[in-house]
Amino acid sequence: MTVIIDTHVPDFTAAATGGEISLKGLRGRKVIIYFYPKDNTAGCTMESMAFRDAYTQFIELNSEIIGVSRDSLRSHDSFKRKLGLPFPLLSDVEEKICNLFDVLKKKKLYGKEYMGIERSTFLIDTNGILRKEWRCVKVANHVDEVLSAIQAL
Structure with a gap:
């Protein structure tokens, strides 16, 4: 099952920095889940730092960020x-959350094909409904787009 816009996101629990996180445990807050390919790579570092730098603004909008x-x-x-980073990072080694949000895509590197995470972000409202998704994310200005979408909810 893959979640789609304006539908309820099934609860999940996953191993995270600082302990387990469940989506149900965040009900009542808006949740931003951003999927990124790999720790310590240039684009993923820039994206994570952009979310970090805007974290106070997200908190003021009753939102939580999860990488x-x-x-x-x-x-x-x-x-x-x-x-x-002031927010948790989830480890999805078994790809259950990646599959739920359909972010695993065929990629190519040096002529070799492999399955990897397509940089994507999802906005879930306070009731657990998926309200917006961004796929094939370009890091520049992305956090500003997410903040604008939260303000529009």
């Missing part, structure tokens, strides 16, 4: 500490 990749918790802990 997700297939990296291990150990990698996430290091990445989070290195960048000073």
Whole structure:
């Protein structure tokens, strides 16, 4: 099952920096879930830092940010500490959340094809309904787009 706009996002629980996180536990707040390919890569670092730098604005809008990749918790802990990220990072090694949001796509690198995470962001409202999605995200100005969408809810 893949979630689609204006439908309820099924609850999930996942290993995260700082302990397990469940979507149901965040009900009553808007939730921004951003999927990124890999810790400590240039684009993922820039995107995570942009969310970090705007974190206070998200909190003021009753929102929580969650980053997700297939990296291990150990990698996430290091990445989070290195960048000073104030929000949790979920480890989706088994790709359950990636499949729920359909973010695994065929990619090519040096002529080799592989399945990887397509940089994507999802906005879930206070009732657990998916309200907006951004796919094939370009990092520049993306956080501003997400903030505008939250303000419009």
